[in-house]
Amino acid sequence: EEEEEEEEEEQQQQQQHAVSPRHARFVRWTIVCFDVMRVCAGGLVVKFWGLFFVDAYALTPVNISVMMALTFGLGLLVVIAIGRLVIAWQLRRGLVRLVLLVVVDTGNFMMAVPNLWVNAVAWAVREATLGAMLELKKSLMMDHTPKSSRGIWNAAQGLQQGLWSGTATVGGYIVHAFGFRTDFWLMNWLFLLNTCVWLLVARER
Secondary structure, eight states, rough: HHHHHHHHHHHHHHHOOOHHHHHHHHHHHHHHHHHHHHHHHTTTTTTHHHHHHHHHHHHHHHHHHHHHHHHHHHHHHHHHHHHEEEEEEETTTTHHHHHHHHHHHHHHHTTSOOOOOHHHHHHHHHHHHHHHHHHHHHHHHHHTSSSSHHHHHHHHHHTTTTTHHHHHHHHHHHHHHOOOOHHHHHHHHHHHHHHHHHHHTHHHH
């Protein structure tokens, strides 16, 4: 009975989204390309943002811990709010995620402003918004993936996280040679390019 209910639910989802196998495959591979670029861009700074605030503004480990806690709390609120809005207003998730990407891009470029409060708020908004984006991405990926193949695509997404270690090494060299802000600027432009990639999925029907 449970299997029959799952099959009926999957059929209802397919009918609701009414996408062809070709379009579903296009969405999956675009999401994969997006993720590879996102991980590579984020990996440039993910290990160094704390050091940046210590180096630029002499923040203490306690200050950094408070920032992390506040960012985590803000991230939960954003995820809950976006989820409820998408369900209540029947919003197109691809377009919602595009709006979130623009917010992330804005936060990235705000990091170029040499001001503690501007940088701190920009980073918190960026990280919180990224959390909501990832949840929407998972939802889109599963809706466009056949049930029998979901394990494979989930595994492929997990393997992408390994790219972080490589790009973090590159980020370390950039920080050492050119400074933190150069590293942030490189990430900014890569994320902006990534937003252009997501435009392909934002036209989700």
